[in-house]
Amino acid sequence: MAKRVGMEVGIAAAEAVGLCNIDVAAVYPITPQSHIAEHLSNIVADGRINAEFITVESEHSSISSLCGASATGARTYTATSSQGLMFMHELLPIVSAMRLPIVMGIANRAVSGPLSIWNDHSDIMPQRDSGWITMFAENGQEVVDMTIQSFKIAEHKDVMLPASVNIDGFQLTHMVEPIEFPTQKEVNKFLPDRKPFATLHPDKPITMGAFAMPDRFAEVMKAKDVAIVNSKKIILEVWKEWEKQFGRSYNPVETYKAKDADVLLVTMGSMGETAEIAIDELQKKGVSVGLVKIRLWRPFPTEELKAAVKGAKVLAVTDRAVSFGGVSGPVGMEVKSLFYHEKDRPLITNYIMGLGGRDVTVEDFIKMAEKAVEAEKKGITEEYEFYGVRG
Amino acid sequence: MIEIRWHGRGGQGAVTSIEMLALAAIQEGKFAQGFPSFGPERRGAPVAAFNRVDDKQIKIRSGIYKPDVVVVLDPGLIGLVNVTEGLKPDGILLVNTTKTAKELREQLGFQGKIATVDAKKIAWEELGVPITNTTMLGALLKVAPTVKMNSLKAPLEDRFGKIAKKNINALKRAYSEVKISKS
Numbered sequence: 001m002a003k004r005v006g007m008e009v010g011i012a013a014a015e016a017v018g019l020c021n022i023d024v025a026a027v028y029p030i031t032p033q034s035h036i037a038e039h040l041s042n043i044v045a046d047g048r049i050n051a052e053f054i055t056v057e058s059e060h061s062s063i064s065s066l067c068g069a070s071a072t073g074a075r076t077y078t079a080t081s082s083q084g085l086m087f088m089h090e091l092l093p094i095v096s097a098m099r100l101p102i103v104m105g106i107a108n109r110a111v112s113g114p115l116s117i118w119n120d121h122s123d124i125m126p127q128r129d130s131g132w133i134t135m136f137a138e139n140g141q142e143v144v145d146m147t148i149q150s151f152k153i154a155e156h157k158d159v160m161l162p163a164s165v166n167i168d169g170f171q172l173t174h175m176v177e178p179i180e181f182p183t184q185k186e187v188n189k190f191l192p193d194r195k196p197f198a199t200l201h202p203d204k205p206i207t208m209g210a211f212a213m214p215d216r217f218a219e220v221m222k223a224k225d226v227a228i229v230n231s232k233k234i235i236l237e238v239w240k241e242w243e244k245q246f247g248r249s250y251n252p253v254e255t256y257k258a259k260d261a262d263v264l265l266v267t268m269g270s271m272g273e274t275a276e277i278a279i280d281e282l283q284k285k286g287v288s289v290g291l292v293k294i295r296l297w298r299p300f301p302t303e304e305l306k307a308a309v310k311g312a313k314v315l316a317v318t319d320r321a322v323s324f325g326g327v328s329g330p331v332g333m334e335v336k337s338l339f340y341h342e343k344d345r346p347l348i349t350n351y352i353m354g355l356g357g358r359d360v361t362v363e364d365f366i367k368m369a370e371k372a373v374e375a376e377k378k379g380i381t382e383e384y385e386f387y388g389v390r391g
Numbered sequence: 392m393i394e395i396r397w398h399g400r401g402g403q404g405a406v407t408s409i410e411m412l413a414l415a416a417i418q419e420g421k422f423a424q425g426f427p428s429f430g431p432e433r434r435g436a437p438v439a440a441f442n443r444v445d446d447k448q449i450k451i452r453s454g455i456y457k458p459d460v461v462v463v464l465d466p467g468l469i470g471l472v473n474v475t476e477g478l479k480p481d482g483i484l485l486v487n488t489t490k491t492a493k494e495l496r497e498q499l500g501f502q503g504k505i506a507t508v509d510a511k512k513i514a515w516e517e518l519g520v521p522i523t524n525t526t527m528l529g530a531l532l533k534v535a536p537t538v539k540m541n542s543l544k545a546p547l548e549d550r551f552g553k554i555a556k557k558n559i560n561a562l563k564r565a566y567s568e569v570k571i572s573k574s
Contacts, residue, residue: 003419004417004420005417006410006413006414006416006417006418006423006546008410031431032429046501102418117430117431118429118430119429169431170426170429171452173428174426174427175424175425175426175452176409176410176413176414176424176425177413177417177422177423177425177449178422178423180415215405231475270452271452273450273451274450274451274452274453275453276450277451332533353472357429359453359454360453361453361456362451362453
C-alpha cells in the first residue's frame, strides 16, 4: 500500500491529472477551482509533464479549445466551477454529441444570484441533460482515483463521451487531508494511450460536429443516449480493474449500514461521510436507519439504486440544488420517478439542504432521519422541504 | 479526535499553521484535516482556520463548533471576535499575548486551561517579522501534544526553504516559553 501523504484536495486533483499523460489542458481559474488551475499550470510550466496548457480568456474558450484539441486525438482536461460551468453550458452537449472524451473537474459551487462562492450542486444540475458522464467524489482519495479512472472510461471505444468529476467546492477542494497516490508506473499500466475513433488532420480531412437535418437529428440524440446508458457497463469494468490494481472499490451506489434498515438517507457528494456518523449514532439508539450514497449521477444507476434500497420503507433523499417550481429537488425527482412502477415502493421524502455553503452537521442528518421516521407513520405531507431554512 | 480552531488576521499565516500541523500528523501516520474558514479572505480581516487530528479515519466534514483547543495568533482579536465561543469547558485557550492568564481569565470568563506566550517578541527576535504562526505552533505542541516536533521539520522546510531554520528556532522557543495556567 502506498504511503498516505497530506495534500490539499485541489492540489491533489491537479497532481492526479499530472499522472494521466494528458496532451492539452485549457483551464480558466475560478474560486474554488483556482488551486487546480494554478497547480496544473505549474506542473506543465515546470516541465514535469509534456503537455500544452492553454491560458484561455474564459471558460467558453477553455471548453471550445479542448473541443478542437480532443478532435485531433489529444487527451484533454479542464476544470471549472459555478459561473464558469454555466458559461460552458452551450458547448457541453456539443462535446458529447461529437463524442469527445474530455475530462473535467468541477469544484461545485452555488450559481449566482445572489453571488455566492460557496458549495452546493446548483452548477452541475443545469448540466444534467448535456450527455456527460457525471460522478461525485466524497473525499480527496476519490477525487484522485476518479480523475484517473475518468480518462479510461471516457476514452473507451464503447463510450467516447466526456466525463466530469464533481468535487464539492471548499469542503473538498480546500481541505488538507491524507491521500494515497499511485505511482506513474502504476497509472501507465492502468491507463492506456487514447486510441481515437477518428481525428481531425489536414492530410485526411473529415467533418466533425456538422449540422443535422430533421431526418438525422433525432437519431444522433438516440445514439448519444444509447452511448451513455451503455457506458455504465464500461464504468463498472473500469472500477473493477481499479479495485484489482489498487484495492479501493467503486460502485455506482454505495451503501453504509443500509441492510434491513427501514429508513435510508440518500446523499450525493462530500456530505456522505458526515451522514455516516449520524447513522452510527442513530443505530446506537436503536433507530432502523441506514445510508445510500449516489456516486454516479449520469448514467443514473437505476438497477443499483433499486437493489440498494430494497425493503426500505422510507427514503430521505437530500438535494443540494433547487428545481424552482418543480416536483422536488433534482435528485428527489429522479429517485421518485424511478420507483413509480415498483409494487413495493418506499415513501420518499426530499430535503433541500446545504445551499450556498450552509453547513450540514451530524445533528442535521439525525433530524432529517427522524423526520423520515415520522413520515413513515404520518405519510408524506409535502413533496420537498427546504431543511432548516428561515421564512 | 482533537479539534482545533485558529484565530488570526488575513496574512498572519493561520492557514499555513493548519496546513503544517495536518501535514506533520499525516506524516506520522495519523489522520488529519486542515481547512480555512471558507470564503474570500482579506489581509488584516479576522479569519479562522481549523484542524482535526485523530488516530483513525476522519469522516466528519462539517465545521468545527466545539473545539478542544483555540489558538489566538493576534491578541488584538480578543474583544473583537468571541474567541472562546463553543470552546469546551475543559478545553485549552492558547494566546499570543503579553498579558497573564489571570488577566485573560478575568476578561474572557473562561474557566478551562489558559496558555500564554509572548509569540510576537519571539517572532521579532528569531524571524525579524511579527508573524507568529509558526511560533504559535511550537506553543501548541506543548499545550496539546498532537504531533512530534520533529514531524513539523519536513513540512516547514518544504514551505519555508532557507528560512525554515529560523521558524524552527522560533517554534522551539515558544515550546519552552509558553506558560500554562490550569484555572
